Amino acid sequence: xxxxxxxxxxxxxxxxxxxxxxxxxxxxxxxxxxxxxxxxxxxxxxxxxxxxxxxxxxxxxxxxxxxxxxxxxxxxxxxxxxxxxxxxxxxxxxxxxxxxxxxxxxxxxxxxxxxxxxxxxxxxxxxxxxxxxxxxxxxxxxxxxxxxxxxxxxxxxxxxxxxxxxxxxxxxxxxxxxxxxxxxxxxxxxxxxxxxxxxxxx
Amino acid sequence: xxxxxxxxxxxxxxxxxxxxxxxxxxxxxxxxxxxxxxxxxxxxxxxxxxxxxxxxxxxxxxxxxxxxxxxxxxxxxxxxxxxxxxxxxxxxxxxxxxxxxxxxxxxxxxxxxxxxxxxxxxxxxxxxxxxxxxxxxxxxxxxxxxxxxxxxxxxxxxxxxxxxxxxxxxxxxxxxxxxxxxxxxxxxxxxxxxxxxxxxxx
Numbered sequence: 001x002x003x004x005x006x007x008x009x010x011x012x013x014x015x016x017x018x019x020x021x022x023x024x025x026x027x028x029x030x031x032x033x034x035x036x037x038x039x040x041x042x043x044x045x046x047x048x049x050x051x052x053x054x055x056x057x058x059x060x061x062x063x064x065x066x067x068x069x070x071x072x073x074x075x076x077x078x079x080x081x082x083x084x085x086x087x088x089x090x091x092x093x094x095x096x097x098x099x100x101x102x103x104x105x106x107x108x109x110x111x112x113x114x115x116x117x118x119x120x121x122x123x124x125x126x127x128x129x130x131x132x133x134x135x136x137x138x139x140x141x142x143x144x145x146x147x148x149x150x151x152x153x154x155x156x157x158x159x160x161x162x163x164x165x166x167x168x169x170x171x172x173x174x175x176x177x178x179x180x181x182x183x184x185x186x187x188x189x190x191x192x193x194x195x196x197x198x199x200x201x202x
Numbered sequence: 203x204x205x206x207x208x209x210x211x212x213x214x215x216x217x218x219x220x221x222x223x224x225x226x227x228x229x230x231x232x233x234x235x236x237x238x239x240x241x242x243x244x245x246x247x248x249x250x251x252x253x254x255x256x257x258x259x260x261x262x263x264x265x266x267x268x269x270x271x272x273x274x275x276x277x278x279x280x281x282x283x284x285x286x287x288x289x290x291x292x293x294x295x296x297x298x299x300x301x302x303x304x305x306x307x308x309x310x311x312x313x314x315x316x317x318x319x320x321x322x323x324x325x326x327x328x329x330x331x332x333x334x335x336x337x338x339x340x341x342x343x344x345x346x347x348x349x350x351x352x353x354x355x356x357x358x359x360x361x362x363x364x365x366x367x368x369x370x371x372x373x374x375x376x377x378x379x380x381x382x383x384x385x386x387x388x389x390x391x392x393x394x395x396x397x398x399x400x401x402x403x404x
Binding site: 002003004005006007008018021027028029031033034042047071093 | 205216221229247256258273274294295299
């Protein structure tokens with residue numbers, strides 16, 4: 001498909017580099033942008049310039065932030081003795097949205113995935129081990145996705161943290177999800193939720 | 203979901219204004235951009251600035267182009283007596299990709315859709331009528347989508363062009379699509395393809 005404008009072509013090429021966006025979708029998005037006023041498209045572009053120029057990562061937990069240290073690590077109201085290990089910034093936001101956690105985080109920046117060529121050295125695991133071994137931490141929660149890669153990464157970190165034996169290492173509860181239909185739940189999850197059954201509380 | 207960085211927040215807000223992109227997808231795209239090198243993100247932003255600043259519409263057919271006149275309207279090799287009326291720039295590209303058409307185009311910039319508040323005055327219909335009435339055109343092909351809105355628009359244009367009676371007005375053939383399974387074809391299409399049957403050519 002030949003694109004009749006060099007500028008259109010270039011913008012489509014840029015959008016098509018984003019994950020999950022092919023050339024047809026990119027074309028649709030760019031043609032939509034053409035309907036905007038010029039100042040709005042410029043504001044869009046400016047937001048990307050500013051993002052690239054100004055966004056930073058917290059030097060403690062590697063979460064995205066605007067300063068040297070993120071708001072969570074800087075907060076005196078958070079419990080700094082509990083560290084929740086997550087894969088990504090999105091996971092931090094998802095856990096924060098639950099309003100059930102008052103500790104701090106450690107963002108790995110991915111999970112071990114040999115298929116994608118991602119090994120432990122590509123992730124913030126070394127910095128996690130250092131952080132835990134430096135002391136002052138009572139519990140590390142491994143809150144990675146319940147997948148093969150997530151479990152592999154959890155196990156790797158678990159072994160690495162054996163050097164700090166006074167720290168409790170926990171992981172997220174697994175079981176049937178709220179509002180799931182029981183007969184649609186997969187066998188592994190259902191089996192595990194029976195094995196891990198808990199006293200009924202009214 | 204609270205976003206931990208002002209710059210991230212702003213970029214996500216911009217992406218989420220694009221059609222079909224919600225805040226979660228926008229977040230995924232922006233976090234992906236953060237993995238790029240800064241110069242690449244700047245190039246992305248620059249492509250949007252340039253798009254907004256430089257893209258133009260052909261003064262004859264209203265297709266997107268880089269100059270006053272698009273390459274198709276400017277080409278002496280095209281047949282300027284046949285005008286194919288389409289909804290959008292994407293449709294021009296789709297027809298060009300078939301390599302079966304050597305005439306020129308007229309891009310309406312949409313179709314009549316009362317549900318979306320789009321009437322004939324919002325489209326390039328007046329300019330089409332003027333163009334056809336100015337003479338030198340033998341055929342107008344109405345190549346709009348075979349939907350209720352497309353048919354309404356075609357009928358509206360057909361009536362408008364009654365002022366230019368020496369011009370042949372045609373429309374795309376409708377029938378079963380290449381490689382479709384016959385028993386999955388909808389009744390209207392199949393019925394019409396029987397009514398409009400053609401002599402078999404080997």
